[in-house]
Amino acid sequence: MPRKYVFVVFTRPAPGRESEYNAWYDDQHLPDVLKLPGFVSAARYRYTRVDGTNTASHPYLALYTLETDDIAATQAALDAAANTPSMLISDALDLPATQASYFEWLREDSVGER
Numbered sequence: 001m002p003r004k005y006v007f008v009v010f011t012r013p014a015p016g017r018e019s020e021y022n023a024w025y026d027d028q029h030l031p032d033v034l035k036l037p038g039f040v041s042a043a044r045y046r047y048t049r050v051d052g053t054n055t056a057s058h059p060y061l062a063l064y065t066l067e068t069d070d071i072a073a074t075q076a077a078l079d080a081a082a083n084t085p086s087m088l089i090s091d092a093l094d095l096p097a098t099q100a101s102y103f104e105w106l107r108e109d110s111v112g113e114r
Contacts, residue, residue, distance in 0.1 A: 002038075002067040004105035009098065010058035017092040024090040025062070032087040036077050038068035058099065071102055 013021030030042045042064045047056040068074045081087040089095065 002069050003071070005066040005068070005071055006103050006105065007039075007062075007064040007066060007100065008103060009062040009064070009100040010056075011060045011062065011098050012058050012094045013060075014092050014094050021090065021092040024092055025060075028088065029090075030062075032081070033064065033078070035086070036074070036081060038066045038071075038074040038077075040065045040067055058097065066102075071104075075102070 011025075025044065030044070033039055034042055042062060045061040045063070047059045047061070049055070066074060083089050
């Protein structure tokens with residue numbers, strides 16, 4: 001049975017290119033990533049300042065859910081696809097500033113999951 005993961009990606013647009021960055025991310029990048037085996041869903045979020053909480057290091061967050069038996073192979077497939085015709089990476093993305101990490105889902109009966 002495949003294990004479940006969330007892929008957490010913090011990003012920011014290149015200076016002065018936020019509109020182009022958002023259009024690329026929503027209309028091209030998310031659909032391209034979701035074509036890869038193991039990627040089940042994706043959602044994007046923009047940082048919102050709330051008193052009493054920490055300031056985010058990046059203005060945008062993408063969360064991808066995955067189901068795979070081999071997370072290393074899934075990441076290798078993502079790496080292989082990046083910057084190819086099947087997954088163009090826009091220069092409106094500040095790529096060097098991107099931070100990405102995988103987290104394994106701990107249990108099926110996590111709070112709020114029914």
